[in-house]
Amino acid sequence: MTAETSGGLLGHGVHEIDGLANGRFTAYADTTEEVDELVAAVRASDLTESVWETDDHAGDAGVPGSAARGIVVRYDLGNSINDALVSRGFIPDEPVRMQGGRERWTVLVHETRQTVHERLEEIREERNADIDVELITAPENGGGMFRTDALSERQREVYELARRRDYYTWPREVSAASLAAELDISKATLLEHLRKAESKLLGDY
Known part of the structure; x- marks a missing residue:
């Protein structure tokens, strides 16, 4: 359907x-x-x-x-x-x-x-x-803390790509510009999607 x-x-x-x-x-x-x-x-x-x-x-x-x-x-x-x-x-x-x-x-x-x-x-x-x-x-420190079901399809796509490419590790393994290029969007648009996704994921904690 x-x-x-x-x-x-x-x-x-x-x-x-x-x-x-x-x-x-x-x-x-x-x-x-x-x-x-x-x-x-x-x-x-x-x-x-x-x-x-x-x-x-x-x-x-x-x-x-x-x-x-x-x-x-x-x-x-x-x-x-x-x-x-x-x-x-x-x-x-x-x-x-x-x-x-x-x-x-x-x-x-x-x-x-x-x-x-x-x-x-x-x-x-x-x-x-x-x-x-x-x-x-694999779970780390309890894993599964942040539920992604509240994200829009685009926010989820951007957030999960950032996770897979180790954007959230320290030091970062990939830049925001590289992620944006992979998704064929501007860096500003990517950062806005990530900001909204992070806000939703962290809103209850």
């Missing part, structure tokens, strides 16, 4: 009830009209059994976009990759981000890198899934 609309979905968990997957989501976009279009697309999908709206989304702090709506979707378990991940030890650590026809999962797993890749390959074959690994990190 997100491939055909301007908005996105945040997935907050899936549970099996009466043989169907029941997932709670936050639909978000820049305008209420775009949220309406996204929810309508979810309702109209052949993959959807039913959709109902929750009273509010007060618990969904930091949702990307200017408009949002909480929904619960019932659908066939076979159309969810959740069980394939969880049954292999992958524990969702943030809301699942769905935008542009892709899903982005942040998970915790207590295995070696080799085992992680082997299990992901099993899921690729079992579910005919297109899975790309963006980043694997």
Whole structure:
């Protein structure tokens, strides 16, 4: 659905009830009209059994976009990759981000890198899934403190690139100018994205 609309979905968990997957989501976009279009697309999908709206989304702090709506979707378990991940030890650590026809999962797993890749390959074959690994990190000082689900897609892209390129190490391994060139944006724009991302990530601490 997100491939055909301007908005996105945040997935907050899936549970099996009466043989169907029941997932709670936050639909978000820049305008209420775009949220309406996204929810309508979810309702109209052949993959959807039913959709109902929750009273509010007060618990969904930091949702990307200017408009949002909480929904619960019932659908066939076979159309969810959740069980394939969880049954292999992958524990969702943030809301699942769905935008542009892709899903982005942040998970915790207590295995070696080799085992992680082997299990992901099993899921690729079992579910005919297109899975790309963006980043694997080991916890440091407790790890997982800063949740990135409140960031916009662009802020997240810039922030995660900065992390991968060791922008936050001391001394820095890469300059802001180099990161900006890699993303084909100005240095000022990159620093603004990083400033906003850091503000959101540090806002609760």
